[in-house]
Amino acid sequence: MNLFRSEEHARRWAEFDPAFAELLQPLDHWAERFSAPLFRNRGRADYITWLLSERAGRRPTP
Protein backbone atom coordinates (compact mmCIF):
# COMPACT_ATOMS: atom_id res chain seq x y z
CA MET A 1 0.00 0.00 0.00
CA ASN A 2 2.37 2.56 -1.31
CA LEU A 3 2.35 5.81 -3.21
CA PHE A 4 4.43 6.37 -6.35
CA ARG A 5 5.20 9.41 -8.44
CA SER A 6 3.31 7.97 -11.42
CA GLU A 7 1.88 4.79 -12.88
CA GLU A 8 5.15 4.22 -14.72
CA HIS A 9 7.05 4.37 -11.44
CA ALA A 10 4.68 1.89 -9.82
CA ARG A 11 5.00 -0.54 -12.71
CA ARG A 12 8.79 -0.28 -12.54
CA TRP A 13 8.83 -1.03 -8.81
CA ALA A 14 10.77 -4.21 -8.10
CA GLU A 15 7.81 -5.66 -6.18
CA PHE A 16 5.10 -4.77 -8.69
CA ASP A 17 2.82 -7.75 -9.32
CA PRO A 18 0.66 -7.63 -12.47
CA ALA A 19 -1.83 -9.91 -10.74
CA PHE A 20 -2.83 -6.91 -8.65
CA ALA A 21 -2.78 -4.37 -11.46
CA GLU A 22 -6.38 -3.38 -10.70
CA LEU A 23 -5.10 -1.99 -7.42
CA LEU A 24 -2.96 0.52 -9.26
CA GLN A 25 -5.14 3.63 -9.09
CA PRO A 26 -4.80 7.42 -9.09
CA LEU A 27 -4.39 9.31 -5.84
CA ASP A 28 -7.96 10.63 -5.95
CA HIS A 29 -9.29 7.09 -6.04
CA TRP A 30 -7.50 6.12 -2.85
CA ALA A 31 -8.30 9.43 -1.19
CA GLU A 32 -11.98 8.71 -1.78
CA ARG A 33 -11.69 5.11 -0.59
CA PHE A 34 -10.05 6.27 2.60
CA SER A 35 -12.86 8.73 3.18
CA ALA A 36 -15.27 5.93 4.07
CA PRO A 37 -16.89 5.89 7.53
CA LEU A 38 -14.46 3.16 8.56
CA PHE A 39 -11.76 5.84 8.50
CA ARG A 40 -13.70 9.00 9.27
CA ASN A 41 -15.20 7.53 12.40
CA ARG A 42 -11.93 6.73 14.15
CA GLY A 43 -12.35 9.81 16.27
CA ARG A 44 -15.63 8.54 17.74
CA ALA A 45 -15.67 7.76 21.44
CA ASP A 46 -17.57 4.55 20.65
CA TYR A 47 -15.60 3.48 17.59
CA ILE A 48 -15.29 -0.22 18.48
CA THR A 49 -19.00 -0.46 19.26
CA TRP A 50 -19.74 1.22 15.95
CA LEU A 51 -17.29 -1.00 14.07
CA LEU A 52 -18.64 -4.23 15.53
CA SER A 53 -22.16 -3.12 14.62
CA GLU A 54 -21.03 -2.47 11.06
CA ARG A 55 -19.49 -5.90 10.83
CA ALA A 56 -22.62 -7.51 12.16
CA GLY A 57 -24.59 -5.87 9.39
CA ARG A 58 -26.62 -3.69 11.66
CA ARG A 59 -26.90 -0.04 10.92
CA PRO A 60 -25.00 1.83 13.60
CA THR A 61 -25.79 5.30 14.72
CA PRO A 62 -24.51 7.73 12.10
Place this chain on the structure above:
Amino acid sequence: MTEVALLDRAFAAITARMVATGQAPHYAELAAELGLDVEAGRQTLRDLIETGIPAWLHPGTDYIVSFPPFHNLPTQYRVTVEGEQRWFAQCGFEALAVRWLFPGKRVQIDAPCLDCGEPLRVLMRDELIAVADPETIVGYSRSQVGGAAETRAWR
Protein backbone atom coordinates in the same frame (compact mmCIF):
# COMPACT_ATOMS: atom_id res chain seq x y z
CA MET B 1 -12.97 -10.85 27.16
CA THR B 2 -12.94 -7.14 27.75
CA GLU B 3 -16.32 -5.39 27.58
CA VAL B 4 -16.86 -3.41 24.40
CA ALA B 5 -17.37 -0.17 26.28
CA LEU B 6 -13.89 -0.54 27.73
CA LEU B 7 -12.46 -1.33 24.29
CA ASP B 8 -14.10 1.89 23.07
CA ARG B 9 -12.30 3.81 25.79
CA ALA B 10 -9.00 2.07 25.07
CA PHE B 11 -9.23 2.78 21.34
CA ALA B 12 -10.09 6.41 22.00
CA ALA B 13 -7.27 6.80 24.52
CA ILE B 14 -4.61 5.35 22.21
CA THR B 15 -5.86 7.39 19.28
CA ALA B 16 -5.88 10.57 21.35
CA ARG B 17 -2.33 9.93 22.55
CA MET B 18 -1.09 9.36 19.03
CA VAL B 19 -2.84 12.46 17.72
CA ALA B 20 -1.33 14.54 20.51
CA THR B 21 2.20 13.15 20.55
CA GLY B 22 2.77 10.89 17.54
CA GLN B 23 3.59 8.05 19.94
CA ALA B 24 1.52 5.17 21.26
CA PRO B 25 1.21 4.68 25.01
CA HIS B 26 2.66 1.71 26.88
CA TYR B 27 -0.01 -0.58 28.30
CA ALA B 28 0.90 0.56 31.82
CA GLU B 29 0.07 4.12 30.78
CA LEU B 30 -3.09 2.92 29.11
CA ALA B 31 -4.05 1.12 32.31
CA ALA B 32 -3.61 4.27 34.34
CA GLU B 33 -5.70 6.27 31.92
CA LEU B 34 -8.48 3.69 32.02
CA GLY B 35 -8.38 3.29 35.79
CA LEU B 36 -7.19 -0.31 35.60
CA ASP B 37 -4.36 -2.21 37.20
CA VAL B 38 -1.38 -2.79 34.93
CA GLU B 39 -2.19 -6.39 34.03
CA ALA B 40 -5.77 -5.49 33.16
CA GLY B 41 -4.39 -2.73 30.96
CA ARG B 42 -2.23 -5.20 29.12
CA GLN B 43 -5.11 -7.61 28.60
CA THR B 44 -7.34 -4.78 27.39
CA LEU B 45 -4.72 -3.83 24.82
CA ARG B 46 -4.44 -7.43 23.64
CA ASP B 47 -8.22 -7.75 23.39
CA LEU B 48 -8.41 -4.51 21.45
CA ILE B 49 -5.89 -5.81 18.93
CA GLU B 50 -7.85 -9.06 18.72
CA THR B 51 -10.93 -7.20 17.47
CA GLY B 52 -9.25 -7.20 14.07
CA ILE B 53 -8.66 -3.50 13.72
CA PRO B 54 -5.60 -2.91 11.49
CA ALA B 55 -3.26 -2.55 14.45
CA TRP B 56 -0.54 -4.84 15.73
CA LEU B 57 2.00 -5.39 18.47
CA HIS B 58 5.67 -6.14 18.04
CA PRO B 59 5.99 -9.95 18.00
CA GLY B 60 6.56 -11.41 21.43
CA THR B 61 5.86 -8.11 23.15
CA ASP B 62 3.00 -5.84 24.14
CA TYR B 63 4.50 -2.81 22.42
CA ILE B 64 2.22 -1.13 19.92
CA VAL B 65 3.86 -1.06 16.51
CA SER B 66 0.98 0.22 14.46
CA PHE B 67 -2.34 1.80 15.29
CA PRO B 68 -4.40 3.10 12.38
CA PRO B 69 -3.80 5.37 10.64
CA PHE B 70 -0.51 5.89 12.47
CA HIS B 71 2.66 3.87 12.80
CA ASN B 72 4.65 3.88 16.01
CA LEU B 73 7.85 3.08 14.13
CA PRO B 74 9.03 5.53 11.53
CA THR B 75 7.86 4.70 8.03
CA GLN B 76 8.58 6.52 4.79
CA TYR B 77 5.24 8.33 5.19
CA ARG B 78 6.02 11.39 7.26
CA VAL B 79 3.00 13.34 8.42
CA THR B 80 3.16 17.06 9.10
CA VAL B 81 0.22 18.88 10.69
CA GLU B 82 0.11 22.67 10.57
CA GLY B 83 3.83 22.71 9.86
CA GLU B 84 4.89 20.28 12.59
CA GLN B 85 6.26 16.85 11.66
CA ARG B 86 5.50 14.50 14.53
CA TRP B 87 3.69 11.52 13.02
CA PHE B 88 4.20 8.58 10.69
CA ALA B 89 1.46 6.87 8.72
CA GLN B 90 0.92 3.13 8.67
CA CYS B 91 1.12 3.03 4.86
CA GLY B 92 0.57 5.23 1.86
CA PHE B 93 -3.16 4.63 1.85
CA GLU B 94 -3.68 5.15 5.57
CA ALA B 95 -1.69 8.35 5.17
CA LEU B 96 -4.70 9.66 3.25
CA ALA B 97 -6.94 8.94 6.26
CA VAL B 98 -4.85 10.82 8.80
CA ARG B 99 -6.73 14.04 7.96
CA TRP B 100 -9.92 12.75 9.58
CA LEU B 101 -8.24 12.89 12.98
CA PHE B 102 -7.13 16.49 12.47
CA PRO B 103 -10.31 18.29 11.38
CA GLY B 104 -9.78 21.71 9.91
CA LYS B 105 -5.99 21.39 9.89
CA ARG B 106 -3.42 21.23 7.09
CA VAL B 107 -2.11 17.68 6.90
CA GLN B 108 0.90 17.07 4.69
CA ILE B 109 2.32 13.71 3.64
CA ASP B 110 5.91 13.52 2.46
CA ALA B 111 7.41 10.29 1.19
CA PRO B 112 9.97 8.99 -1.25
CA CYS B 113 8.78 7.12 -4.33
CA LEU B 114 9.78 3.47 -3.86
CA ASP B 115 10.81 3.24 -7.50
CA CYS B 116 13.13 6.22 -7.82
CA GLY B 117 13.53 7.66 -4.33
CA GLU B 118 12.42 11.07 -5.49
CA PRO B 119 9.98 12.90 -3.20
CA LEU B 120 6.25 13.10 -3.42
CA ARG B 121 3.96 15.30 -1.39
CA VAL B 122 0.24 15.40 -0.67
CA LEU B 123 -1.35 18.30 1.19
CA MET B 124 -4.88 17.85 2.50
CA ARG B 125 -7.43 19.61 4.64
CA ASP B 126 -10.63 17.75 5.46
CA GLU B 127 -12.31 16.94 2.13
CA LEU B 128 -9.81 18.89 0.05
CA ILE B 129 -6.71 17.45 -1.57
CA ALA B 130 -5.01 20.80 -2.04
CA VAL B 131 -1.68 19.66 -3.45
CA ALA B 132 -0.44 16.50 -5.10
CA ASP B 133 3.15 16.88 -6.18
CA PRO B 134 3.63 15.52 -8.73
CA GLU B 135 0.06 15.54 -10.01
CA THR B 136 0.58 12.05 -11.39
CA ILE B 137 0.80 10.32 -7.98
CA VAL B 138 -0.74 6.85 -7.86
CA GLY B 139 -1.31 4.27 -5.15
CA TYR B 140 -0.66 0.58 -5.49
CA SER B 141 -1.25 -2.45 -3.28
CA ARG B 142 -0.22 -6.04 -3.76
CA SER B 143 -2.55 -7.35 -1.10
CA GLN B 144 -6.28 -7.64 -0.57
CA VAL B 145 -6.62 -6.34 2.93
CA GLY B 146 -8.94 -4.05 4.79
CA GLY B 147 -11.72 -6.18 6.20
CA ALA B 148 -14.64 -8.02 4.70
CA ALA B 149 -14.78 -7.88 0.90
CA GLU B 150 -18.10 -6.07 0.81
CA THR B 151 -17.02 -3.31 3.16
CA ARG B 152 -13.28 -2.96 2.80
CA ALA B 153 -11.95 0.29 1.47
CA TRP B 154 -10.33 -1.38 -1.49
CA ARG B 155 -10.89 -4.73 -3.12
